Structure formats: structure tokens, C-alpha cells
Amino acid sequence: MTSESPLAIELVDVWKRFPGVVANAGATLSVKKGTIHAVLGENGAGKSTLMNILSGVYRPDEGQVRINGEQHWFHSPSDALASGIGMVHQEFRLVPSFTVAENIVLGASEKIIRRSLIEKEVEQIAQQFGLVIDPTRPVWQLSMGERQRVEILKTLWRKAQILILDEPTAVLTPAEADELGNVLRKIAEDGRTVVFISHKLHEVTAFCDEATVLRGGKTVASTLKVEEVNESDLAGLMVGSSPMISERPPYQEPGEAMLTIEGLGTLDDRFLPAVKNLNLTIKSGEIVGIAGVSGNGQREMAQAIAGLRPITSGKVTISGKDLTNAPPSERFTAGLGYVPEDRLGVGLAPRLTVTENAILRCYKSLRKSIFLVSEQAVNYCKEIIDRFGVRTGPIDEPIAGLSGGNLQRLLVGRELSGNPKVVLAAQPTRGLDVQGVKAIQDLLIDERAEGVAVLLISEDLDELLTLSDRLLVMHEGEIVKEFDPANAHRHEIGAAMAGKRDES
Amino acid sequence: MNEASMIGMLSTTISFGALLYLACIGELISEKAGVLNLGVEGMMALGAVTGFLVALNTENPWLALLVAMIVTAAFASIHGIFTVVLGAEQVVSGLSLTFLGLGLSAFFGKSAVGNPPGAILSNVDWGPLSDIPWVGPILFQQSPMVYFAFLVGLLTSFLLTRTSIGLALRGAGESASTVDTAGHSVVKIRLAAVATGGALAGASGAYLTLSITTSWQDGAAAGRGWIAVALVIFGAWKPGRAAIGALLFGGLLALKTRLQTFGVDFSPILLSMIPYLLTIGVLIIISIRARHRPSASPAEIGKVYRREER
Numbered sequence: 001m002t003s004e005s006p007l008a009i010e011l012v013d014v015w016k017r018f019p020g021v022v023a024n025a026g027a028t029l030s031v032k033k034g035t036i037h038a039v040l041g042e043n044g045a046g047k048s049t050l051m052n053i054l055s056g057v058y059r060p061d062e063g064q065v066r067i068n069g070e071q072h073w074f075h076s077p078s079d080a081l082a083s084g085i086g087m088v089h090q091e092f093r094l095v096p097s098f099t100v101a102e103n104i105v106l107g108a109s110e111k112i113i114r115r116s117l118i119e120k121e122v123e124q125i126a127q128q129f130g131l132v133i134d135p136t137r138p139v140w141q142l143s144m145g146e147r148q149r150v151e152i153l154k155t156l157w158r159k160a161q162i163l164i165l166d167e168p169t170a171v172l173t174p175a176e177a178d179e180l181g182n183v184l185r186k187i188a189e190d191g192r193t194v195v196f197i198s199h200k201l202h203e204v205t206a207f208c209d210e211a212t213v214l215r216g217g218k219t220v221a222s223t224l225k226v227e228e229v230n231e232s233d234l235a236g237l238m239v240g241s242s243p244m245i246s247e248r249p250p251y252q253e254p255g256e257a258m259l260t261i262e263g264l265g266t267l268d269d270r271f272l273p274a275v276k277n278l279n280l281t282i283k284s285g286e287i288v289g290i291a292g293v294s295g296n297g298q299r300e301m302a303q304a305i306a307g308l309r310p311i312t313s314g315k316v317t318i319s320g321k322d323l324t325n326a327p328p329s330e331r332f333t334a335g336l337g338y339v340p341e342d343r344l345g346v347g348l349a350p351r352l353t354v355t356e357n358a359i360l361r362c363y364k365s366l367r368k369s370i371f372l373v374s375e376q377a378v379n380y381c382k383e384i385i386d387r388f389g390v391r392t393g394p395i396d397e398p399i400a401g402l403s404g405g406n407l408q409r410l411l412v413g414r415e416l417s418g419n420p421k422v423v424l425a426a427q428p429t430r431g432l433d434v435q436g437v438k439a440i441q442d443l444l445i446d447e448r449a450e451g452v453a454v455l456l457i458s459e460d461l462d463e464l465l466t467l468s469d470r471l472l473v474m475h476e477g478e479i480v481k482e483f484d485p486a487n488a489h490r491h492e493i494g495a496a497m498a499g500k501r502d503e504s
Numbered sequence: 505m506n507e508a509s510m511i512g513m514l515s516t517t518i519s520f521g522a523l524l525y526l527a528c529i530g531e532l533i534s535e536k537a538g539v540l541n542l543g544v545e546g547m548m549a550l551g552a553v554t555g556f557l558v559a560l561n562t563e564n565p566w567l568a569l570l571v572a573m574i575v576t577a578a579f580a581s582i583h584g585i586f587t588v589v590l591g592a593e594q595v596v597s598g599l600s601l602t603f604l605g606l607g608l609s610a611f612f613g614k615s616a617v618g619n620p621p622g623a624i625l626s627n628v629d630w631g632p633l634s635d636i637p638w639v640g641p642i643l644f645q646q647s648p649m650v651y652f653a654f655l656v657g658l659l660t661s662f663l664l665t666r667t668s669i670g671l672a673l674r675g676a677g678e679s680a681s682t683v684d685t686a687g688h689s690v691v692k693i694r695l696a697a698v699a700t701g702g703a704l705a706g707a708s709g710a711y712l713t714l715s716i717t718t719s720w721q722d723g724a725a726a727g728r729g730w731i732a733v734a735l736v737i738f739g740a741w742k743p744g745r746a747a748i749g750a751l752l753f754g755g756l757l758a759l760k761t762r763l764q765t766f767g768v769d770f771s772p773i774l775l776s777m778i779p780y781l782l783t784i785g786v787l788i789i790i791s792i793r794a795r796h797r798p799s800a801s802p803a804e805i806g807k808v809y810r811r812e813e814r
Contacts, residue, residue: 107687
């Protein structure tokens with residue numbers, strides 16, 4: 001498409017605030033008609049919020065939404081759909097027990113459903129864009145890729161001129177992803193406009209015409225011509241640099257190996273390999289950082305080490321003890337502290353009280369009578385609160401009301417109070433405010449000084465560069481390169497994140 | 505057993521079947537939209553007493569039926585507001601409705617106990633059809649409510665499968681968020697479904713006092729509301745299958761009062777357990793089948809839907 005194409009979408013200076021979070025802080029987006037436009041950014045960069053504003057799910061606090069040059073205020077997704085904007089959400093909005101055709105017609109204005117007519121229409125659209133599907137099949141029988149086709153058909157059947165796809169390839173196999181690329185191209189050639197949200201760089205360069213990069217709720221690069229940029233540039237733009245609060249800890253000689261991972265392999269939620277033959281040793285008094293674009297196996301690796309995901313090959317040992325097949329509780333007693341990515345849900349139970357959450361790891365050893373919450377338990381909880389500066393209300397009330405920073409302090413405190421030898425911290429500072437970030441980073445630095453081995457997985461490159469003694473870059477389930485954080489160049493790290501391997 | 509008692513039994517099977525079927529279709533509509541309403545027994549009792557009292561005072565059976573349906577629809581809406589709008593536990597709220605309905609009906613019906621009916625719904629006159637041997641007395645000497653019940657079943661079946669309202673209603677019980685994104689109001693659909701379910705349970709109750717017993721006494725519903733709830737499961741949430749189940753369970757109810765006349769030595773108490781045993785059997789089959797495919801029961805039944813907010 002030429003640069004003279006009219007603009008299909010213009011988002012101008014969009015702000016959206018949620019309690020405690022600014023999701024969009026002056027984001028802009030311009031998309032030309034008939035193009036495939038990528039919106040890139042890390043988790044929490046504000047991509048989804050911006051797309052939810054475009055598709056009428058949220059209303060912006062400030063800013064303008066212009067479609068084909070005309071200003072719009074959408075009150076609901078059906079409003080947006082009436083203006084020709086269809087969204088394919090990451091979690092499909094389909095009724096499993098309905099057929100494909102029934103799902104497509106759900107929400108249409110027809111009073112009486114003429115099944116055969118709709119099935120014919122759907123078939124026709126499907127053929128035009130290469131979306132092979134049988135409209136009479138119930139959705140529960142379909143694969144994830146096929147369900148996605150139903151979602152796309154849903155928007156096309158309602159004559160959407162603008163299609164927004166929120167991380168569409170996250171649920172697809174590589175072959176299905178390529179196929180999706182072809183379908184999107186046909187849709188764009190039909191004169192429609194496609195917005196493609198992703199953080200997978202190779203897909204952006206393979207499928208898209210132009211790209212906009214978001215970071216921290218702002219647009220940091222808009223309307224880049226994809227053919228004029230490379231993946232390293234994009235990776236660099238995505239991670240960017242944020243103000244760093246904690247200072248680099250002084251050098252110390254690492255001690256003996258505490259966590260040893262040999263040839264680790266594990267599968268993702270779709271039972272495809274997520275981590276392949278991963279080797280890693282972390283010594284006492286050392287922080288090892290893992291960088292990488294999210295979705296490259298970091299989450300699965302952390303879960304496999306923590307015992308939450310079956311290990312398909314390899315070995316995990318903590319200070320000489322083989323824990324490959326041990327349950328999570330045994331790993332905790334062996335000296336593994338785990339700060340999971342999902343603070344509420346995996347790390348903490350929202351409806352349990354502060355005390356109950358504090359003793360989750362050791363309620364068996366604290367229990368002196370038939371009652372779960374004893375005086376010992378209360379004291380134990382108070383110790384954590386004092387030592388880690390958790391600000392809470394009454395400790396016999398559910399934790400759901402605590403702020404993100406205090407939840408994380410409680411969680412980290414609980415994991416550290418078992419005097420671990422190894423701390424596995426996955427995105428420990430994500431979504432925290434400045435003070436929260438500093439507090440958690442300082443805790444990790446303190447643990448390092450006390451000779452604990454720390455494995456830090458983060459999407460914040462500055463955090464990794466400051467805290468890590470060694471920085472490893474993960475790509476597609478493998479460690480592709482190791483850096484010395486003191487002498488690492490940001491663009492080299494970006495290139496490694498895009499999959500450029502260590503040549504040596 | 506002679507021919508006359510056999511015909512009598514089959515005729516009663518149809519009328520009891522229709523009674524159960526009406527309440528069952530009401531509950532089915534409510535459950536399809538995702539709201540379990542265990543208040544059927546109470547709604548039926550309330551409908552029964554309301555119908556009887558209105559007939560007593562106005563001598564108009566049709567008005568009595570209409571008022572009974574409106575009162576129970578409003579009564580069911582208490583459950584609707586508690587569970588759909590306020591997000592209360594459906595089982596608890598439904599059970600409360602049963603006890604409230606039984607209590608209210610006993611209270612308001614006290615003066616009417618022992619009264620002769622003010623008016624009854626007399627059988628439909630099908631002319632020569634009703635003179636056909638066997639078929640005539642069984643199918644064509646019935647209360648208008650029998651035909652109404654099976655008409656409601658047919659309409660419901662059409663509504664659920666062939667109309668967009670029906671699709672949205674089923675969707676509300678299967679995946680409320682999907683229906684919400686598609687632009688329907690889950691709250692409105694569910695409230696309407698619960699009220700409709702109440703109206704039909706009320707119609708079933710009114711049918712009982714205006715056509716079958718033609719009198720009011722405390723406890724007139726006699727557990728038939730519960731059988732209607734079981735019937736929804738027995739019919740695997742399908743109006744057609746539920747019709748077969750209604751006739752089967754109706755037959756068991758008809759048999760219960762005739763066991764002695766037939767000279768069969770079988771406890772009527774055991775007999776009245778059979779609908780529940782059959783339902784448990786069906787539930788087991790449904791559960792086993794659900795291992796390989798979505799369960800026949802609406803996926804989000806009993807779940808409160810709140811639009812997710814960040």
C-alpha cells in the first residue's frame with residue numbers, strides 16, 4: 001500500500017487510568033486503510049487497553065478516536081462493531097456447545113434464524129478468505145486455530161472493515177500462525193484494515209506492513225515501515241529504559257553452585273516444547289538474570305523449577321539434592337523460595353487472611369493443636385510483616401484489599417523467611433510503584449549478600465542490567481547468549497532477544 | 505384391572521404429565537438461561553392457591569389462571585433479583601422461595617380449605633372425537649391446560665432453537681460473557697427467563713386446583729414441584745425428551761393412587777421414589793457422557809455473571 005492511502009484509524013493522545021495504574025499515557029496510533037499494522041509492546045505496555053478503547057470495551061479518559069476521519073465515541077463493543085470495528089480477543093468469546101453458524105449469528109439482529117442461509121453465507125466468506133471451516137460443527141470439537149477462524153468469520157460476517165487481533169498467534173502452532181498470516185493478507189487486499197497486536201517480532205516482520213511500538217502506556221515509535229526496520233531495533237524499542245532505583249550491588253566472589261539445571265525440557269499449556277535442553281548453574285551469592293521477549297519459555301522454565309509443571313527431560317538439583325520429580329513442598333524445604341509471576345492466584349490466595357497466606361508454606365510445622373491458626377502462626381505472620389515492612393489492615397482479614405506492593409512484600413517475605421538457598425523470582429517488580437520496586441529489588445540484593453543464589457526473570461532490561469551478575473537471554477526455550485551486565489550493549493541484547501545466537 | 509380403570513389411568517397419566525410438564529418447561533427455560541430455581545414447589549403452591557382464591561371470588565377460571573401466572577412470575581422475580589442482580593447463591597435463594605411459597609400459600613389458603621371451587625376449567629369439547637373408544641377419553645376429554653402445556657413445550661422448543669432470542673437465552677446459560685460481548689443484556693435475559701419459569705410453575709399450580717383437585721388444601725403441591733425439577737434433568741434440558749419424561753412420571757403418579765384398586769402389593773411410598781431414582785440414573789449417564797463432550801446441562805448454571813472490570 002502506498003503512503004497516500006487514507007487513514008482508517010487515528011487514536012490521538014489517548015489516556016486511560018485505572019485505580020493505581022495509568023494504562024495509557026498519551027498513546028497515539030495511525031493506521032492506513034488496507035494495511036496490516038502491528039502494535040508492539042511488552043506485557044503491561046498498554047496495548048490491550050488501547051485496543052479495548054478502539055473496540056469500545058473501555059472509554060478513554062482523554063483523547064480522540066477517529067475512524068475514517070470521523071470522530072467517534074463508542075459506548076460498547078456493539079457500538080464499535082456498528083462502525084465496522086471487530087475485535088478478536090485473546091480469549092475467544094464463543095459458546096462451546098453452539099455450532100459455528102450459531103456462534104456467528106449470536107447477537108445479530110435477525111429475529112428468526114434461517115440456519116441454512118447463514119451457513120451458506122458463512123461458507124462463502126470462509127472461501128473468499130481461505131478460512132476453511134464447516135459451519136455446522138459444534139465449536140467444542142474445533143482446535144484453537146479453527147476457533148480463531150470462527151472469531152474472524154464472526155467479524156467478517158458482520159461486515160467489519162477494521163479487524164483487531166489481540167495476540168492472535170499465542171494459541172497457534174507455527175504452521176497455523178503462517179496460515180493466519182495468509183488469511184490476514186487476503187483480508188487487507190480486500191481493502192479492509194488489520195491491527196495485529198503482538199510481542200513476537202518475527203511475526204511482525206513477516207506479516208505486517210507497518211508497526212507502532214508502545215512502552216509504559218506511551219507510543220514510542222509510530223508507523224514504522226516494517227521493511228525498513230529489523231527485529232533488533234524493535235526489541236530495543238520495546239524494552240527501552242526506565243528510571244532505575246536500586247543501585248548496582250558491589251562485586252562479590254560467588255560461592256559454590258546452589259541451583260543446577262541440566263538439560264531441562266518442559267512443555268507449554270498446549271503440550272508443545274517450551275523449554276529445550278536448558279543448562280544453568282547459579283552459585284551462592286550470585287544473581288542471574290534472564291532476559292527475553294515474553295512467551296519464550298521463561299514462565300514455563302520457572303514453573304518447571306518450582307515443581308508446578310512436569311519436567312520432560314533433564315535434572316534440577318538444589319545444593320546437591322536431586323529435586324527433578326519432587327513436589328513443590330519438598331523443594332521449599334530443600335531451600336527453594338519461589339516468587340511466581342501471578343502474585344494473586346498462584347502466589348497468594350485472595351480470599352484467605354493475611355495470617356493464612358503467611359503460613360501457607362509451613363502450616364504443618366507451625367501447628368501445635370488441631371487449630372490451623374495458632375498463636376505461633378500469628379507470631380510468624382507478625383514477624384514477616386515487621387521484617388519486610390508489609391502494610392496491612394487486620395491480619396485476620398482477607399488479603400484482597402492489600403495494594404500490589406504490599407502483596408508482593410508479603411509474598412516475598414513468606415518465601416524468604418524459610419531461609420532459602422535459592423530464590424526464583426519471576427517478574428517480581430512488575431506493576432509495582434516506585435517504592436515497591438525499590439523494596440523488592442533491595443530484598444533481592446540483601447539475599448545475594450547473604451549468599452543466596454537468585455534467579456531473576458524480568459522484562460525490565462534495566463532491572464536485569466543493574467541487579468544481575470550474569471545476564472542470560474532466552475529465545476524459543478533456549479539460552480541463546482550470555483552477557484556481562486557491566487559491559488553489555490543494549491542493542492546486542494536486543495538482537496539476542498530477537499533470536500541472534502552466540503557465534504562462539 | 506378392567507378396561508375402564510385402564511382408560512382412567514392413562515387419562516390421569518396425561519393430565520398429571522401435563523401438570524409436571526408445564527412446571528418443568530418453566531424450570532427448563534430458567535435453567536437454560538443459567539438460573540437454577542429450586543423454588544418450583546413453592547411457586548406451584550402459590551399458583552395453586554392464587555388460582556383457587558381468584559376463581560372463588562370472581563368465578564372466572566381464565567382470570568384465575570392469568571392472575572396465578574402473574575403472581576408467581578412476580579414471586580419468581582424475587583429469586584431473579586436476588587440471584588441475577590444481587591449475585592446471591594441460587595440454591596439458597598431457590599430453597600427459600602420454596603419455603604416462602606409453601607408458607608404463603610398455607611396462610612392465604614386457610615379460609616378456602618374445604619370450600620367448593622368458585623369455577624373450574626372444564627374439559628375442552630372436541631365433539632365426536634371424544635367418543636372414539638380409548639383415544640377419546642384419554643386424549644380428548646382433557647382440561648384445556650393439557651393442550652396448553654404441550655403447546656408451550658412446542659413453542660419453547662422452537663424459541664430455543666430457531667430464534668435469536670432463544671439463542672441468546674441458551675448462550676446466557678452456556679457462556680454469559682460471550683452473550684454480553686455479542687450485545688445482549690445477560691441480566692435482562694436471565695430475569696425474563698426466571699419470571700417466565702415462575703409464570704409456568706404458577707400455571708401448573710392453577711391447573712392443579714382449577715382442573716384436577718378442584719379444591720384447596722395445605723400441601724396441595726405434594727412434591728410435584730420437585731418432580732418437575734428432576735424432570736428437567738431427566739429430559740437432559742430438552743423440551744422433547746422432557747415431554748416423554750413427563751408422561752412417564754405422570755404415569756407413576758397416576759399409578760400411585762391406583763395401586764390398591766389394581767390389587768398390586770407394592771408400597772406407594774417406594775413408587776413415589778422412582779422418579780428421583782430414574783433422575784439419578786440419568787444424571788449418572790449425563791456425567792459419564794460429559795467426559796468426552798460438553799455436558800447436557802448448561803455450562804454456567806448457578807454462576808453469577810458480573811461484567812469483568814479491571
